[in-house]
């Protein structure tokens with residue numbers, strides 16, 4: 001296993017685009033496969049996770065071509081419609097990707113053949129009962145190891161529409177039920193007590209499904225004909241977040257990131273930074289296929305001047321809107337007066353790693369004072385970090401969050417297994433190298 005060594009940085013300066021959003025790319029590929037005709041998806045995410053979604057669709061008989069020109073992936077998918085999938089020759093492999101297994105399961109539940117889907121060691125530890133339960137209510141047969149883990153063996157066909165209230169705030173579960181709803185005779189309804197990212201409902205409507213959203217109630221009509229389309233994927237805000245955080249924390253930085261996805265269910269991170277006094281300007285806002293997109297300008301901010309010692313509190317309905325950025329916010333919190341308190345975030349324990357434990361342990365390795373709760377943590381701030389050996393435990397977002405911590409720390413930090421960044425952002429370390437000044 002390799003490691004990379006990162007030293008303290010002076011500042012971050014640059015102008016860039018980040019790769020296409022991972023959440024949008026998965027969904028665009030699934031909708032294109034379900035559509036009739038040829039869809040072209042521009043600026044598709046180069047992540048290993050999205051590669052898994054494409055590989056699984058190919059194994060289900062969907063013709064897919066990938067071209068890589070001028071640093072941009074274009075994926076051409078010849079949709080097979082709702083009925084054109086074929087039984088895969090062997091178990092589908094979702095790799096590390098929770099989105100792939102949970103969303104694809106919704107489509108597999110609509111197939112009249114049996115298929116098995118599994119993933120890597122991390123994915124086989126993550127809870128799948130949250131999708132197995134609603135899919136069974138819809139009439140699919142779902143077998144799971146110990147009733148809740150992958151491999152999942154699914155057999156379905158014509159499904160019953162259900163009205164389902166999400167027991168956990170999860171966009172993956174919502175998306176799974178909505179996709180299965182396409183195979184139901186009637187209207188499937190998902191109620192979400194707390195809003196989560198709404199890309200699936202927006203995307204389904206863009207591809208021609210009948211979708212309505214009123215408050216937290218989402219309804220999709222069964223048996224639609226989805227149409228193929230041209231689609232341009234906005235830049236991944238969860239990837240941009242690492243550079244934005246670095247630029248804010250290093251005095252003298254300025255950074256400009258074009259074409260960033262700014263869907264409000266994803267921008268909790270920017271709101272938290274503004275509460276810390278950050279200067280972030282959004283320019284040139286426009287709409288791409290129902291999703292807001294803009295350019296983000298960041299100038300390092302004198303956050304430390306915020307003269308109060310109360311911790312910033314992240315809890316309740318804010319959590320799903322910042323869920324993937326919490327480890328990164330934990331790193332930044334060490335630099336902020338009052339630090340940060342995170343509660344209601346127990347979901348972090350069932351991500352690619354136990355993100356509460358892994359964040360706390362690595363911050364402690366860097367000398368930080370941190371208190372761990374079952375559903376979050378408290379981080380003192382401001383406090384200095386010192387270089388350390390970081391163990392991201394195979395979690396891409398942890399490897400990248402601690403690469404940013406390394407820029408702020410005294411001395412050198414070594415990050416074990418940095419290649420895991422490729423799960424969401426294969427060029428992360430190259431881009432970082434390009435924009436960091438020492």
Ligand code: S3P
Pocket residue numbers: 022023024098099169170171172173175197323324347
């Ligand atoms: C995602 C939803 C979130 C998020 C994940 C991507 C999605 O997971 O953490 O990275 O694209 O729907 P949950 O739905 O499990 O909260």
